[in-house]
Amino acid sequence: MSVQEIYDGVVEFDIEKVVGLVKQEVSLGTDVSEILSQGLIGAMDEVGQRYTEGEFFVPEMLMAAKAMKAGLEVLKPLLSQGDNEKKGTIVIGTVKGDLHDIGKNLVAMMMEGAGFEVVDLGPDVDTEKFLATAKEKNADIICMSALLTTTMPAMEVTVKAIREQGLTYKTMVGGAPVSEDFAKKIGADGWSSDAPGAVEMARQLLAK
Known part of the structure; x- marks a missing residue:
């Protein structure tokens, strides 16, 4: 269940872990949209929730966002290939x-x-x-x-x-x-x- 680990990595602000796991999932052939929605986006929704509840503050959100972005960079070349629909x-x-x-x-x-x-x-x-x-x-x-x-x-x-x-x-x-x-x-x-x-x-x- 490594997509869950990507999620955890973002919430823990662990950039290296996120990048390593995203690369690993890609090489295993995991669906890119699954890595994106369940791993990265899901984690940022969780981070947003924790911020709303007063558990996280702006510095934590920035650190989590940096980890998410690092994972996103790995996926970017693959995202442009697929018909991964843009939200806008x-x-x-x-x-x-x-x-x-x-x-x-x-x-x-x-x-x-x-x-x-x-x-x-x-x-x-x-x-x-x-x-x-x-x-x-x-x-x-x-x-x-x-x-x-x-x-x-x-x-x-x-x-x-x-x-x-x-x-x-x-x-x-x-x-x-x-x-x-x-x-x-x-x-x-x-x-x-x-x-x-x-x-x-x-x-x-x-x-x-």
Whole structure:
């Protein structure tokens, strides 16, 4: 039952163990989607659950996400071969004027772990870059992060631009100063206070 061991390895933040076991399962011919969904994604769901219950905090989530990502790197060449269906494409970045990226990085890793195609634009991203990348990558959701109250208005600019241009991208916002009320006020489609919530929100938006 080595897929379970991969799951355990992620929850224990053991990168070497995860990479070794993923390689081993691949060489044994285990179905890649099984390794992904039961081993890596399942583990990140568990990590998210532990975070929600206050057992894990951001550092633990980052360590688990790194272990998951290391396992994912082993699978990537194999994933592109199969028809491993993508859950959707997400363009993510920290808005213009804001250089904070720990929260955004965590959301990006959790989204990737949940099977989304993630295009991470990094910090200090303006509206044009969000929209140009979303068009180029045929994205489903644009996720924007802010940690400074002074950069929050940049989110509204992007949401407004999407609406004015008649584009269909869903928008999600997050970051320490960002509230659900603010998200509603600017017309964003979704909001989350943490990374596991962001994954859940993205799943809900794409199910609509």
